[in-house]
Amino acid sequence: MAARAGIVVTGTEVLTGRVADRNGPWLAEQLRRAGVDVGQVIVVGDRPADLEGALRYLRGAGPDLIITTGGLGPTADDLTAEIVAAVQGRPAALDVELERHIADIVERLSAGRGWRLDPESTAAATRKQALVPAGAGVLAPVGTAPGLVVPPADGAGGPPVVVLPGPPRELQGMWSAALAHPVVAAALAGRAELRQQTLRLWGTPESELAAVLREHDSQLDGLEITTCLREGELEIVSRYQPAAEPAYAALVQAISTAFADTLFSPDGRTVDEVVADALLERGLTIATAESCTAGLLAGRLTDLAGSSAYVLGGLVTYSNAAKQDLAGVDAELIERLGAVSAEVAVAMADGARARVGADVGVGITGIAGPGGGTPDKPVGLVHLCASGLGRRVERRVVLAGSRSDVRQRTVAVAMHLVRELLGP
Template identity: 75%
Template sequence: MVRAGVVVTGTEVLTGRVADRNGPWLADQLRQAGVDIADIVVVGDRPDDLRDALAFLSGVQLIITSGGLGPTADDLTAVTVGDFQGRPSALDPDLEQRIADIVERLMAGRGWKTDPEATAAAVRKQAFVPTGASVLAPVGTAPGLVVPPAEGRAGPPVLVLPGPPRELQGMWAAALADPIVGEALAGRAELRQRTMRIWGVPESELSAALRRHDDDLDGLEVTTCMTDAELEIVTRYAPDAEQAYDRLGDALVGEFGAALYSRDGRTVDRVVADALLERSLTIATTESCTAGLLAGRLTDLPGSSAYVLGGLVTYSNLAKHELAGVPMELIDRVGAVSEEVAEAMAAGARWRLGTDVGVGITGVAGPDGGTAEKPVGLVHLCVVAPGRTLSRRINVPGSRRDVRLRTVAVAMHMIRSVLTE
């Protein structure tokens, strides 16, 4: 199997200040191109660490780096890769002019005034290219590079891509079309990847089920993980194992029934959106402790204006009453954090915004405000739809952020259940 390794550069990524978006994206694109991912290595802006990472990955057919191609002093990927491959860098005058033109247009568009001397020095730095390397046209200001090993040197070529995800992704098609990359990846074969999703089942039960159906796993590479309080089953396989994958899916449906809510890889967000669209239903929310996070998640998908009409954030009891129509007598009698108030909030969302489906959420997100009867992490949720009302009480451990995000995940699955089960 053809394999590739990825080196993500940047101290900001290594220290966690910026999340790595490039490594996972490249892994998925490589898989779609029939290339297996060997390793993803993250290093800071230190040439020695980058060289060590390149040496570590030297057994693969292609190495890809991301980041370190900018104009600042710590952007050293191009020259470091060139030195590693035995190809010293030299100024490319045509590339220098091309980058200068791009920078001039960007500065004019943003209305920035810059020091011409400093700008010229920055442009010049980005135009140094390892001798014998292919240049990929910039999407931003940084060019991409394909750097093969110098004659007489062993090892794979290195595909050098910029760090900003928009630029890296925009350059990917040109990178795959490069002759040196194409030669390195010759012999790649289709590698399929499918995802199934289960809600409300412990990971231990899934593990036991997979052991019971071990005979169905021939030719399949199955990995499971808990993501956003649900189980993802990701399976990779060659095309000739498609029937084995179908058998696995049938077996898991037999084991878990409706809990296996997505056999085609769709997320709960997509399942909810599709169900609303297919039934021409609309939805609105009334949120207290989640303060609009559910409405935000419902509108994350493009086209959500077709079914999301709005949302109410009702932190205070007065807001619950005046915006969502929750009776003050009810709040005084059972308390704002209660099943009855959550149902009244869901009904209030439908009434106020004229929707088919309403969702109400009220709880104690913490870290303060809890009592013995209603501790931090207690949340009441309710979904009201034509012909059905679903209420749920949950106790979520963890931080304020944990409580709010887990509550939104539960709410999404409650909506899915009401609409599809």
């Protein structure tokens, strides 16, 4: 049986959406790799009562481990260590050695960055960060804030609480030490491996997948299967313990048989990775000419490390003049059919390939909105073309959503167009 954990992410900036939560998902995946299943991720603001309530709720759920992130800084709203100490029944006291260590870090940082610090305020802040609950383990700071491993009070029962800083760089740098701490290791002793595998489909409705899963339900015991439809891709994630490996093999067989034409990633790779691998394996290069997406496809193609081996460049041809001057689109073609047309998308793809000297070219032209649409060419209409290797793959789509939605979904379609062009 897998060990279980709960996570509390603190910070009003995260709760209100001003800052995206990067810590909860990262920790959940790291715990999964360590054979620990996450039952809950709770986000709370910088209010002591809410943090205490979240901790007590998780304790009542019976996990083997609780992890908190954030609230370890020197300001008045950083109260995580104090609240955890109270919930675990372990009063805090000043750790003089830790205080000196934090003071040295602050002094080095201020000298390197040219800060002018008030000695009294700095000393008070350092003392606050050096308060350690009785019997707690200290995790060495990566920034200025130390982490903590706080066991429950003697005889009280309950899980230990690992207290980690909020900045992702600091949290991630401290994680291996937290997982290796003897209290944490003891809490997770005997944990079973928790495997996770992903299948990805393109263009298959969830209703069709649901029917196949129902048909094979008796073969899938031991699998926790979740599905997510995102930008046209249907992601199927299975989590299971080693004993259920035959059930996962049955799932893969069922999906492969039912959706042979739309299963593009049986091994969990993203479309970005599939495209990159295909270009690298064949020694091919790619270039783009984009209108309504204005370089978003080129940006996505270059998100992966090593993309300089296959991405030669991209043209942002937003205006008709730019389509003509940069991508070589015939002015008469635009005049006759309009910039948003299948023929112009083809000319842009061919132009990108020719002008940049790539093996594969992609052309995108459309109406992202919210204005600019007509009855014949509504908002969300996009024409795309991928050309090269002696053939072309074209697509006309009408995409719903905001301007940003249309642009992002267009890029997803373009990635799959390239995948199709490069496929067998």
